[in-house]
Amino acid sequence: MTTKKNEPRSESVKRVLNELSGKDLVVLTTHKNADGDGCGSQVALASWLRSQGTETFIVNPTPFPQNFKFLLPDESWIAEADSPSARQLCDGADLAVVLDAGENSRIGKIEPLIRGVPTVVIDHHPMGENPIKGLSLRDTTASSTGELIYDLIEGAGGPWSKNSDLGVYVAVVSDTGSFRFGNTTPHSLRIAAELVQRGVNPGRIYRRLFGSYHKTRLQLLQSSLTTLGLDEAHKIAWMVVAERSYEALGATPEDLEGFVDYPRFIAGIEVGILFRKVSRNSVKVSLRSNGLVNVNTVARKFGGGGHNQASGALIKGSIERVQQSVIEAVREAVEFSGILK
Numbered sequence: 032m033t034t035k036k037n038e039p040r041s042e043s044v045k046r047v048l049n050e051l052s053g054k055d056l057v058v059l060t061t062h063k064n065a066d067g068d069g070c071g072s073q074v075a076l077a078s079w080l081r082s083q084g085t086e087t088f089i090v091n092p093t094p095f096p097q098n099f100k101f102l103l104p105d106e107s108w109i110a111e112a113d114s115p116s117a118r119q120l121c122d123g124a125d126l127a128v129v130l131d132a133g134e135n136s137r138i139g140k141i142e143p144l145i146r147g148v149p150t151v152v153i154d155h156h157p158m159g160e161n162p163i164k165g166l167s168l169r170d171t172t173a174s175s176t177g178e179l180i181y182d183l184i185e186g187a188g189g190p191w192s193k194n195s196d197l198g199v200y201v202a203v204v205s206d207t208g209s210f211r212f213g214n215t216t217p218h219s220l221r222i223a224a225e226l227v228q229r230g231v232n233p234g235r236i237y238r239r240l241f242g243s244y245h246k247t248r249l250q251l252l253q254s255s256l257t258t259l260g261l262d263e264a265h266k267i268a269w270m271v272v273a274e275r276s277y278e279a280l281g282a283t284p285e286d287l288e289g290f291v292d293y294p295r296f297i298a299g300i301e302v303g304i305l306f307r308k309v310s311r312n313s314v315k316v317s318l319r320s321n322g323l324v325n326v327n328t329v330a331r332k333f334g335g336g337g338h339n340q341a342s343g344a345l346i347k348g349s350i351e352r353v354q355q356s357v358i359e360a361v362r363e364a365v366e367f368s369g370i371l372k
């Protein structure tokens with residue numbers, strides 16, 4: 032059973048709620064390097080499922096980020112992917128829920144663990160070429176997966192817990208860039224208003240998410256900004272993560288959160304790119320567009336994916352070569368968009 036094309040969100044919500052009901056054990060997962068949307072959605076849904084008497088655990092392909100652990104009432108909700116308990120939980124699960132991802136390639140080592148387990152996808156990314164099969168609540172008009180979790184818990188008539196409130200709020204704030212990005216809608220703002228009404232403290236969460244950076248992050252940004260590159264004629268700017276500083280500072284991928292936005296802060300720039308050498312022969316590329324250029328098509332060209340305004344890919348090759356071919360592909364996408372005319 033899959034979601035019917037163009038089914039209204041409320042219908043998909045009902046079908047997914049039906050599938051979630053009465054389960055003994057459910058595992059939740061999200062994409063590699065979970066972000067605020069993935070983590071927030073997981074905690075919110077886990078909290079609600081647990082209130083329904085369903086044992087629920089979070090099993091992610093990469094460790095649950097330290098800076099989102101404040102969302103959890105209890106770290107025992109998490110099972111690390113490589114642990115025996117993760118395997119045991121997945122083996123015994125009645126249902127797996129994939130959040131904020133819709134393709135097997137995004138969930139890495141969790142895919143073999145949940146193979147054979149009935150799976151539900153809740154996601155707001157455009158459908159990729161190899162979508163995970165099963166029932167789904169997919170809606171690209173949703174600002175975030177957290178917004179879909181809000182609709183799900185509302186659709187069930189609650190109950191709302193402190194952790195569900197917090198989780199959904201952090202999810203929506205993360206994916207809308209604190210309500211600054213183009214995906215901010217009346218619905219996402221109403222959700223936030225409702226959660227603030229119920230006691231979520233926006234100032235405190237802002238400081239937790241954005242106002243308490245480790246010094247490593249700014250030192251790494253300092254050295255990375257020296258690599259800033261520009262093609263003003265094509266409205267493109269890019270930055271390369273300073274590899275030596277990354278190593279020397281003992282930085283983690285979490286320290287890079289938001290780096291991709293800096294090149295795009297330049298007036299007149301439409302597309303920002305971040306390059307990071309992740310191993311001897313592979314480069315992680317993140318692409319962000321102000322909205323006029325579709326960067327998902329660029330990411331797809333290199334085997335990656337994402338949204339039209341935010342996407343990425345892991346590309347084999349030297350940093351110089353990858354940089355050259357990606358910038359060239361972005362130039363083509365900019366030309367194709369018609370904004371240079």
Ligand SMILES: [Mn+2]
Pocket residue numbers: 068069131155175176206
């Ligand atoms: Mn998301």
